[in-house]
Amino acid sequence: MTTDGTSDNRPSKNQRRDAARKKAKQLRVEQQKKDRRNKIFLQGGIGVAALGIVVVVALVIMNSIRPAVPGPANMASDGLLLGEGLTAVTTSALQPDATPVASKPDATGTVANIRVYVDYLCPFCGEFETTNGDQIAQWVESGAATVEIHPIAILTGRSAGSQYSLRAANAAACVANYSPDDFYAFNSALFVDQPEENTVGRSDSDLQDVVKASGVSKSLSEINTCITDETYKSWVIAATDRATNGPIPNSAISAIASTPTVLVDGKQYQGSLKDPKEFAAFVLQSVGESYSTSTSTSTPTPAATTPAG
Structure with a gap:
């Protein structure tokens, strides 16, 4: 006598749990890689921006601080x-x-x-x-x-x-x-x-x-x-x-x-x-x-x- 039915090929509860853990681990690894990549880009961007700020400040200082020059003629008394x-x-x-x-x-x-x-x-x-x-x-x-x-x-x-x-x-x-x-x-x-x-x-x-x-x-x-x-x-x-x-x-x-x-x-x-x-x-x-x-x-x-x- 045979039983009429189909075999249950669905993953077991433990298999599904293991698969979820593997997937979560994979996602964490990928996220960590992404975070490290973004951090490198961010640091690089900050470095470039900081360098730009330093250059701008330096130009402002160079343009605003000029060598002292003699005063105007006819005003030796400041008047x-x-x-x-x-x-x-x-x-x-x-x-x-x-x-x-x-x-x-x-x-x-x-x-x-x-x-x-x-x-x-x-x-x-x-x-x-x-x-x-x-x-x-x-x-x-x-x-x-x-x-x-x-x-x-x-x-x-x-x-x-x-x-x-x-x-x-x-x-x-x-x-x-x-x-x-x-x-x-x-x-x-x-x-x-x-x-x-x-x-x-x-x-x-x-x-x-x-x-x-x-x-x-x-x-x-x-x-x-x-x-x-x-x-x-x-x-x-x-x-x-x-x-x-x-x-x-x-x-x-x-x-x-x-x-x-x-x-x-x-x-x-x-x-x-x-x-x-x-x-x-x-x-x-x-x-x-x-x-x-x-x-x-x-x-x-x-x-x-x-x-x-």
């Missing part, structure tokens, strides 16, 4: 001094790391020595210039005063990354170097439609336009190149550091804490920036005090004599 007729007092360029040579103030006590530290992004500097620029020019033109302007860049970080404060001061230095007698006009022009803080300010091309519009006609090509090359950038940074760290020669203050800082015969003006009469009165008072000091001399006492007998 440009204008005398009678608004004529610049010429000086040799200040060499890198050299100590500035302070301008000698008028010793007679009859000429007001006005010194102004300005940042071309500073709105208060704009107010002072708008209020007093014309009358200062008249005093200097006539010989009643001298004016020495020190461009500094303490607001470089407030121009949306464009470093306008620094670039404008560099442009002023370019004009001082190549066309010093036009410096006052350019300085005044920078405050017309002055850019506001936290804006990008003027581009280099805009600064070149201001140079031309202010009436500078001498060495325009050299000045334009000086602006785009930022020739005196390192000097502006150094001059700003010197001003903010002090000492400030021929003055009663130790360092420049803000702009504008206005000194008349060494005394700091702290009055209204919008009242030209108040500033004029301060100048008159300062000159009067300087004149009194310069003319006050001790009268010698005659020596006692013994009458002849």
